[in-house]
Amino acid sequence: MGPGNAATTTDKTCAYELGSAIAQQGWVLLTGGRREGVMEAANQGAKASNGLTLGILPTADETGISEAVDLAVFTDMGNGRNNLNVLSSDVVVACGMAAGTASEVALALKNGKSVILLNSSETAQEFFQSLNSQQVFPVDSVENAIALIQSLLS
Amino acid sequence: MGPGNAATTTDKTCAYELGSAIAQQGWVLLTGGRREGVMEAANQGAKASNGLTLGILPTADETGISEAVDLAVFTDMGNGRNNLNVLSSDVVVACGMAAGTASEVALALKNGKSVILLNSSETAQEFFQSLNSQQVFPVDSVENAIALIQSLLS
Amino acid sequence: MGPGNAATTTDKTCAYELGSAIAQQGWVLLTGGRREGVMEAANQGAKASNGLTLGILPTADETGISEAVDLAVFTDMGNGRNNLNVLSSDVVVACGMAAGTASEVALALKNGKSVILLNSSETAQEFFQSLNSQQVFPVDSVENAIALIQSLLS
Amino acid sequence: MGPGNAATTTDKTCAYELGSAIAQQGWVLLTGGRREGVMEAANQGAKASNGLTLGILPTADETGISEAVDLAVFTDMGNGRNNLNVLSSDVVVACGMAAGTASEVALALKNGKSVILLNSSETAQEFFQSLNSQQVFPVDSVENAIALIQSLLS
Numbered sequence: 001m002g003p004g005n006a007a008t009t010t011d012k013t014c015a016y017e018l019g020s021a022i023a024q025q026g027w028v029l030l031t032g033g034r035r036e037g038v039m040e041a042a043n044q045g046a047k048a049s050n051g052l053t054l055g056i057l058p059t060a061d062e063t064g065i066s067e068a069v070d071l072a073v074f075t076d077m078g079n080g081r082n083n084l085n086v087l088s089s090d091v092v093v094a095c096g097m098a099a100g101t102a103s104e105v106a107l108a109l110k111n112g113k114s115v116i117l118l119n120s121s122e123t124a125q126e127f128f129q130s131l132n133s134q135q136v137f138p139v140d141s142v143e144n145a146i147a148l149i150q151s152l153l154s
Numbered sequence: 155m156g157p158g159n160a161a162t163t164t165d166k167t168c169a170y171e172l173g174s175a176i177a178q179q180g181w182v183l184l185t186g187g188r189r190e191g192v193m194e195a196a197n198q199g200a201k202a203s204n205g206l207t208l209g210i211l212p213t214a215d216e217t218g219i220s221e222a223v224d225l226a227v228f229t230d231m232g233n234g235r236n237n238l239n240v241l242s243s244d245v246v247v248a249c250g251m252a253a254g255t256a257s258e259v260a261l262a263l264k265n266g267k268s269v270i271l272l273n274s275s276e277t278a279q280e281f282f283q284s285l286n287s288q289q290v291f292p293v294d295s296v297e298n299a300i301a302l303i304q305s306l307l308s
Numbered sequence: 309m310g311p312g313n314a315a316t317t318t319d320k321t322c323a324y325e326l327g328s329a330i331a332q333q334g335w336v337l338l339t340g341g342r343r344e345g346v347m348e349a350a351n352q353g354a355k356a357s358n359g360l361t362l363g364i365l366p367t368a369d370e371t372g373i374s375e376a377v378d379l380a381v382f383t384d385m386g387n388g389r390n391n392l393n394v395l396s397s398d399v400v401v402a403c404g405m406a407a408g409t410a411s412e413v414a415l416a417l418k419n420g421k422s423v424i425l426l427n428s429s430e431t432a433q434e435f436f437q438s439l440n441s442q443q444v445f446p447v448d449s450v451e452n453a454i455a456l457i458q459s460l461l462s
Numbered sequence: 463m464g465p466g467n468a469a470t471t472t473d474k475t476c477a478y479e480l481g482s483a484i485a486q487q488g489w490v491l492l493t494g495g496r497r498e499g500v501m502e503a504a505n506q507g508a509k510a511s512n513g514l515t516l517g518i519l520p521t522a523d524e525t526g527i528s529e530a531v532d533l534a535v536f537t538d539m540g541n542g543r544n545n546l547n548v549l550s551s552d553v554v555v556a557c558g559m560a561a562g563t564a565s566e567v568a569l570a571l572k573n574g575k576s577v578i579l580l581n582s583s584e585t586a587q588e589f590f591q592s593l594n595s596q597q598v599f600p601v602d603s604v605e606n607a608i609a610l611i612q613s614l615l616s
Contacts, residue, residue: 028225054208054225060241060265060386071182071208073227074241078368078384079572080545087214087228099572099593106565110541111214127589131561214540232522232538233418234391253439257414263407264387281435285407336533362533368549368573379490379516381535382549395522395536419522 001031001085001105002038003098011038011096014119016045017142018095023051025146030089032081033057033073035066038095043068056084083107091116091149097124109135114152116145155185155239155259156192157252165192165250168273170199171296172249177205179300184243186235187211187227189220192249197222210239237261245270245303251278263289268306270299309339309393309413310346311406319346319404322427324353325450326403331359333454338397340389341365341381343374346403351376364393391415399424399457405432417443422460424453463493463547463567464500465560473500473558476581478507479604480557485513487608492551494543495519495535497528500557505530518547545569553578553611559586571597576614578607 002011019042022029029046031039033055043053047068055069060076075081079100086092086108093116094101102124108115109132117125117138128136139145156165173196176183183200185193187209197207201222209223214230229235233254240246240262247270248259256278262269263286271279271292282290293299310319327350330337337354339347341363351361355376363377368384383389387408394400394416401424402409410432416423417440425433425446436444447453464473481504484491491508493501495517505515509530517531522538537543541562548554548570555578556563564586570577571594579587579600590598601607 054227056227071225072242073208073210073238075238076241076386076388077542078545079569080384080539080542082545082569083540083542084227084229087230088226097593099568102589102593103565103568103572106561106568107541107544109561110565121592123585123589123592127564127585130583130585131559131564230540230542231388232391233415234385234388234538236415237386237388237390251439253414253417256435256439257411257418260407260411260414261387261390264411275438277431277435277438281410281431284429284431285405285410362535364535379533380550381516381518381546383546384549392535392537395538396534 001092001101002042002095003101004032004034004036004039006098007037007041007096008119011119012041014142015039015041015095016048018042018093018118018145019045019051019053020049021142021146022046023049025150027149028052028054030054030056030085031066031069032085032100033066033069034064036064040066040068042095054088056081056088079103083111086113087111089113091152093118093145093149095119097121105136106131116148118142118145155246155255156196156249157255158186158188158190158193160252161191161195161250162273165273166195168296169193169195169249172196172247172272172299173199173205174203175296175300176200177203179304181303182206182208184208184210184239185220185223186239186254187220187223188218190218194220194222196249210235210242233257237265240267241265243267245306247272247299247303249273251275260285270302272296272299309400309409310350310403311409312340312342312344312347314406315345315349315404316427319427320349322450323347323349323403326350326401326426326453327353327359327361328357329450329454330354331357333458335457336360336362338362338364338393339374339377340393340408341374341377342372344372348374348376350403362396364389364396387411391419394421395419397421399460401426401453401457403427405429414439424456426450426453463554463563464504464557465563466494466496466498466501468560469499469503469558470581473581474503476604477501477503477557480504480555480580480607481507481513482511483604483608484508485511487612489611490514490516492516492518492547493528493531494547494562495528495531496526498526502528502530504557516550518543518550541565545573548575549573551575553614555580555607555611557581559583568593578610580604580607
């Protein structure tokens with residue numbers, strides 16, 4: 001999960017690496033599926049490493065979809081699809097932060113999911129850890145994110 | 155799409171064959187993902203032919219999921235997920251008929267999707283064709299359903 | 309519930325009378341809230357009789373809303389909001405028939421709600437009664453619809 | 463908006479006063495509709511001042527509903543209904559903070575809505591203002607919240 005048009009260059013670089021690393025683990029990458037920001041970068045990274053990508057789109061059809069999404073679920077629910085994104089993820093990784101991403105982190109915690117924060121500010125880390133001290137995991141690299149996912153899934 | 159616990163033996167036999175035939179075409183099978191009736195049979199048929207299966211579940215978690223679903227999207231939306239099922243399908247095939255299936259056929263037509271009716275009564279055919287004379291296609295065999303899908307997608 | 313832009317003059321006349329009669333009973337009128345067809349007519353009828361109207365809109369904002377809706381719930385869910393319409397109704401009355409209306413009747417039955425059919429063809433009546441012989445009630449007048457609702461709610 | 467079972471005594475006292483003040487303004491109170499925490503307190507406050515209350519429930523039926531909800535919309539969407547809560551509000555007021563509330567604040571900002579924060583920590587204020595410096599308004603009393611809503615709606 002991560003910003004769309006508000007994604008920074010760092011967010012996108014990190015998302016590409018993360019998508020690639022997820023694919024190399026043989027895991028399916030789930031994103032919001034749009035051709036923008038972190039979603040696009042993560043999907044491109046996963047495809048570059050021959051991964052399988054699942055996109056849960058806010059739209060009713062292919063408008064704005066990333067070309068690197070293999071399987072698309074069209075919800076026609078706008079931001080309401082964010083709850084599906086987190087319910088359908090084994091572990092949620094937020095790469096960067098914006099309002100939509102924050103809603104996904106919060107919904108993940110509400111639904112009992114673990115959340116890994118990459119490229120997030122200390123303010124964001126402090127806030128989400130104040131909501132839930134046990135399910136929020138700030139990490140400082142894609143490598144550490146992958147190691148943590150392995151640990152959470154085992 | 156098709157009945158869950160109200161599925162007849164014919165519905166399930168037909169769904170198994172359809173799932174298998176879809177997999178043999180190299181297509182992804184999308185169902186409502188539950189371990190019941192037409193959903194379960196279609197997924198089992200697809201896996202028996204080494205297909206890829208996508209399930210869009212009414213639940214928030216794996217409760218009641220078919221073991222033959224490869225990729226699961228958890229919606230926590232109950233019957234509200236039926237709109238996502240049809241939006242995310244290139245062509246909708248209804249195998250048998252019950253209230254949930256009828257809602258999917260109607261939503262498919264409302265969303266501009268083509269619908270193939272297998273194992274449906276003349277009453278159902280007449281009703282749905284009265285709603286839309288151009289997008290409803292009754293067929294009498296899995297073979298004809300596959301041929302029609304090929305034609306609709308080409 | 310009933311057709312939007314496909315509503316016939318009869319559908320709209322009937323919906324206006326129904327909305328008015330619902331208001332006269334002191335009941336809240338719930339519709340899909342759009343400024344079209346049966347929704348618009350029913351809301352206008354209810355307001356002419358000083359009723360309270362609740363609209364559950366497919367949109368994220370007021371675009372296309374009936375001016376006769378008092379309270380609006382914006383879903384941004386497109387046709388996915390149809391499930392909310394029927395879940396939030398004590399009794400569903402379909403006035404006329406089109407694909408969206410058919411999805412609401414089917415979802416109502418799936419969710420265990422009673423459905424009254426006004427201005428529907430024999431084909432529609434026969435089809436929905438084949439899905440559920442106990443919860444589908446064809447009636448031939450607004451007066452009979454109101455009497456039936458009273459009976460169902462008592 | 464505000465915590466359910468995690469609401470503090472201060473959250474609930476404040477929510478009761480806020481509900482009452484909203485009713486006194488002649489505004490409709492919209493909440494998540496459950497018989498718990500901030501939702502229950504705000505609805506009770508509104509009814510004590512003869513207000514009209516609208517609840518958008520996560521459930522398919524009346525299970526767990528506040529008795530002080532006049533009009534109920536049943537979504538069967540779990541936490542997915544949070545997006546509807548904010549889309550259907552003219553102004554969002556968060557009273558206290560927990561994961562669900564945080565998702566509503568974030569979704570409100572994503573959907574372009576203004577958010578008033580009551581009883582929120584400096585961390586929460588700092589975090590949400592970092593997401594959007596223009597739409598997030600911390601206030602220190604119900605009186606100031608009402609004055610701000612008046613200003614935002616005028």
